[in-house]
Amino acid sequence: MSYFRKNIDKMTPYVPGAQPLPGQKIIKLNTNENPYPPSPAAIEVLHAFDADCLRKYPDPMAREFCGVVADVLDVPAERVIPGNGSDDVLVMISRACLEPGKKITFVAPTFEFYEVQSNIENATCIPLDCEPSEAIEQLADQDADVTFVASPNSPTGVLTSCDALDELAGRLSGLLVIDEAYADFSRENALMLAASHDNVIVLRTLSKGYSLAGLRMGFAIAPPPVLQGLVKTKAIYNVDAVACAVGAAAMADQDHKNANARKVIASREALSDELAELGFTFPASQANFLLARPATGNASEIYEALKARGILVRYFQNQAILSDKLRITVGTDEENGLLIAALKEIMA
Ligand SMILES: Cc1ncc(COP(=O)(O)O)c(C=O)c1O
Numbered sequence: 243m244s245y246f247r248k249n250i251d252k253m254t255p256y257v258p259g260a261q262p263l264p265g266q267k268i269i270k271l272n273t274n275e276n277p278y279p280p281s282p283a284a285i286e287v288l289h290a291f292d293a294d295c296l297r298k299y300p301d302p303m304a305r306e307f308c309g310v311v312a313d314v315l316d317v318p319a320e321r322v323i324p325g326n327g328s329d330d331v332l333v334m335i336s337r338a339c340l341e342p343g344k345k346i347t348f349v350a351p352t353f354e355f356y357e358v359q360s361n362i363e364n365a366t367c368i369p370l371d372c373e374p375s376e377a378i379e380q381l382a383d384q385d386a387d388v389t390f391v392a393s394p395n396s397p398t399g400v401l402t403s404c405d406a407l408d409e410l411a412g413r414l415s416g417l418l419v420i421d422e423a424y425a426d427f428s429r430e431n432a433l434m435l436a437a438s439h440d441n442v443i444v445l446r447t448l449s450k451g452y453s454l455a456g457l458r459m460g461f462a463i464a465p466p467p468v469l470q471g472l473v474k475t476k477a478i479y480n481v482d483a484v485a486c487a488v489g490a491a492a493m494a495d496q497d498h499k500n501a502n503a504r505k506v507i508a509s510r511e512a513l514s515d516e517l518a519e520l521g522f523t524f525p526a527s528q529a530n531f532l533l534a535r536p537a538t539g540n541a542s543e544i545y546e547a548l549k550a551r552g553i554l555v556r557y558f559q560n561q562a563i564l565s566d567k568l569r570i571t572v573g574t575d576e577e578n579g580l581l582i583a584a585l586k587e588i589m590a
Pocket residue numbers: 273274326327328329330353392395396421423446447448449455459460
């Protein structure tokens with residue numbers, strides 16, 4: 243006997259990357275966090291936060307935060323919806339759009355949470371196995387109710403150009419969700435498509451570029467009719483008052499975010515060269531991680547050997563397509579140096 247719907251009993255849950263216990267000393271290169279601190283202006287807002295505000299409910303639409311997003315990204319504020327992380331907006335999209343008989347699609351491998359959400363709603367999930375060059379054609383052919391493209395994609399780091407996404411949006415009759423969690427590290431983004439197409443939702447997060455994964459703050463930009471549908475499925479006070487105030491200050495400090503992103507990009511290029519020298523191959527990444535395949539040795543054994551040396555990278559043990567690869571977050575140059583030294587030792 244079960245308390246749950248049949249599809250919930252049957253489904254495999256999302257498995258987040260391991261989080262060490264507080265105080266545990268580890269080099270953490272497994273969940274694509276930013277190695278640098280958040281904006282000093284955001285930290286100041288956190289320290290100065292008036293605890294009396296916590297007595298009252300926060301603004302359900304986080305208007306202060308969305309106003310800053312609108313200013314910074316030059317989009318109308320009525321097109322911005324706040325999320326408790328961008329995964330919260332993915333939940334809203336699934337609740338609003340999916341049910342048995344509805345179909346989602348994406349090119350695999352990608353962020354597993356899309357499939358998990360589809361399974362929760364008992365919708366049909368069609369993962370596509372194709373080369374990036376065929377992706378637009380194949381996604382357009384499916385014409386699913388909701389098409390997901392993470393750009394840059396996780397775990398591959400591969401960017402889909404704005405032109406390609408523009409073409410795809412024009413060919414789909416359903417929604418196109420462009421998940422730009424890693425856009426801050428990328429040479430281009432597709433934000434403008436949420437204004438030029440009535441079926442495009444662009445997702446952003448403060449977890450990566452803004453160094454605020456623990457705050458849980460994200461948002462989507464969408465055409466007003468789409469946004470109104472999502473608001474219906476949003477938890478009432480999904481974004482708390484602290485996250486709203488700190489997130490607004492972080493968004494306003496674009497210089498800080500951009501300076502950190504430049505450091506991460508420079509380290510990504512240096513780490514790519516060093517991994518290549520060790521025989522790893524990987525797709526060109528526009529994100530803050532590399533999906534690295536060792537020339538020799540077994541990825542799962544390398545993962546365990548790194549873990550034994552206090553270095554955590556991501557190994558996706560449930561996905562056959564990724565069984566020979568490791569996803570490595572770009573750390574500080576010092577962390578990357580320790581990673582390379584450990585890999586040299588392991589692979590010797
Ligand atoms: C592609 C992608 N989208 C969305 C998310 C969710 O980010 P958050 O909920 O922290 O905003 C992640 C997290 O790693 C991700 O990799």
